[in-house]
Amino acid sequence: MFDPAGIRALTFDVFGTVVDWRGSVIREGAEWARDYGVEVDWAAFADAWRMLYQPMMSKVRGGELPWTRLDDLHRMALDRILPDFGLDGLNPDAVQRINTVWHRLDPWPDAVAGLTRLKQRYVVAPLSNGHVALIVNMAKRAGLPWDVVLGAEPARAYKPDPTVYLTAADMLGLATNEILMVAAHNSDLAAARALGLHTCFVRRATEWGPGQTIDLEAEPGVDLAVETIEELADRLSC
Amino acid sequence: MFDPAGIRALTFDVFGTVVDWRGSVIREGAEWARDYGVEVDWAAFADAWRMLYQPMMSKVRGGELPWTRLDDLHRMALDRILPDFGLDGLNPDAVQRINTVWHRLDPWPDAVAGLTRLKQRYVVAPLSNGHVALIVNMAKRAGLPWDVVLGAEPARAYKPDPTVYLTAADMLGLATNEILMVAAHNSDLAAARALGLHTCFVRRATEWGPGQTIDLEAEPGVDLAVETIEELADRLSC
Known part of the structure; x- marks a missing residue:
């Protein structure tokens, strides 16, 4: 006991x-859709991004990367999935805004x-x-x-x-x-x-x-x- | 501007x-005086203890000591001043209680x-x-x-x-x-x-x-x- x-x-x-995290990315995704004129399945986007979370941390755990903060791991994962969702044409400010959604x-x-x-x-x-x-x-x-x-x-x-x-x-x-x-x-x-x-x-x-x-x-x-x-x-x- | x-x-x-810190050590000192049956000028005690604060940290700054937390530096300084105030007969629990006054x-x-x-x-x-x-x-x-x-x-x-x-x-x-x-x-x-x-x-x-x-x-x-x-x-x- x-x-x-x-x-x-x-x-x-x-x-x-x-x-x-999932609901928050979906909610803020609606703002990105409006501001950047893109149509995206934000639930699929959130899941795809989060699916790269453990693999990215594993690079640090295994010594392939030195200590790296999560903002930077999130960005590596984001850069990898943006093309899959037709978002590879976004400007750097937009990508940075999306990457920091985890702060919000x-x-x-x-x-x-x-x-x-x-x-x-x-x-x-x-x-x-x-x-x-x-x-x-x-x-x-x-x-x-x-x-x-x-x-x-x-x-x-x-x-x-x-x-x-x-x-x-x-x-x-x-x-x-x-x-x-x-x-x-x-x-x-x-x-x-x-x-x-x-x-x-x-x-x-x-x-x-x-x-x-x-x-x-x-x-x-x-x-x-x-x-x-x-x-x-x-x-x-x- | x-x-x-x-x-x-x-x-x-x-x-x-x-x-x-000074008023707090003096106030809690009145409790130690009562609990341990000692008579001490707690203002002088507080000042003497605090006067060793910078010298103790200087040992870490200068590399004489490796990184050492303040509890341990406080204890080194306390052990040094206890005899000056006739407190070297206190039992270990009492000394530990006094040393952690900085948490309170x-x-x-x-x-x-x-x-x-x-x-x-x-x-x-x-x-x-x-x-x-x-x-x-x-x-x-x-x-x-x-x-x-x-x-x-x-x-x-x-x-x-x-x-x-x-x-x-x-x-x-x-x-x-x-x-x-x-x-x-x-x-x-x-x-x-x-x-x-x-x-x-x-x-x-x-x-x-x-x-x-x-x-x-x-x-x-x-x-x-x-x-x-x-x-x-x-x-x-x-």
Whole structure:
């Protein structure tokens, strides 16, 4: 039985767990369509872009690339998919605007309220592969009340590299078992759990749209499984 | 004439500028006196401890010590002064409690209100020689509404090493002239200004007690000079 009394900090995956990257790209895509006179299936565009996320980070994890921030990995992936969507004629300002959409993702409806409640009792921090500027810009726009920004950039490594989780614990001055890692992705939670962090699965059944087939259920071993971050606040009596 | 329109983020020195380290050590010293049955001039104790702050950081700046967090530098300095105050008989838990008083410093009366107003328009971040855990613990206790924690630890260097200011700008994705450095210490502002940051002096005329002789006035070259962080919010129309 999980006892939350020993928890001091909650660390959150961000893309998919706290913010709706797919819906946000689709929504902003409608503005790009209008401003640049292009017709694009923005859902397919969002999915194609996101499908290159892990392969791009793998280049850093495997040493093919040195430490590289996510804006630059996003841009490499974007440059690769633009021709597939007939967007290779866009001017550089337009491409730059599209590339930074990840700084402007909208939170899931429960995220701000849930985090605000949890922040009253716990340190709440992103533990994201997004870099500091991206996470700060997103938080300022969306009202996400982080106490401190942890994750890939301070560790100069990408999840699920253990360095990312261990650097966060070290910077907080906490043992790993004083931290609850919150994510919508079982692979992220498994990596955290292997290092001694407690884990909470949040179900985001439409992160990949209505046809999503992965991460619909928590895998065995998580301490908590919830539908929303507000439910997590309920469960922790915040 | 300083135009604040180009400013995106405000970075703050913390010890002395945002929090009253001397008054806080004196106040908590009264608890130690009661709990440990000791009689100490806590003002002299606070001053003696703080006087070793720059010499300890100089060991890291000069390469005599590798990167070392402030908790550990504080402890080296504390171990040195304890005998001078007849406190060398304290047990390890008591010494550890005293050493972490820097995590529990009280803000100046204007700090929380001023930062809360400034946060509405700007990224507000500590740019302190305090490490992340210390700054986070202090902020949670005092209600300091930081957006992100920057400073010595992410840069693995101590102010006024240029690396600290430049790492903060780099992590925020900003040019140095988009940042306003706020401090009660002219030396900190001079180091920031040399790198292109804008600067604001906050007068903390009793940081070192009623007999303070340094940093009573802003030196030439600062963009703004204010009495409080609330006045800074007024000046920036927040």
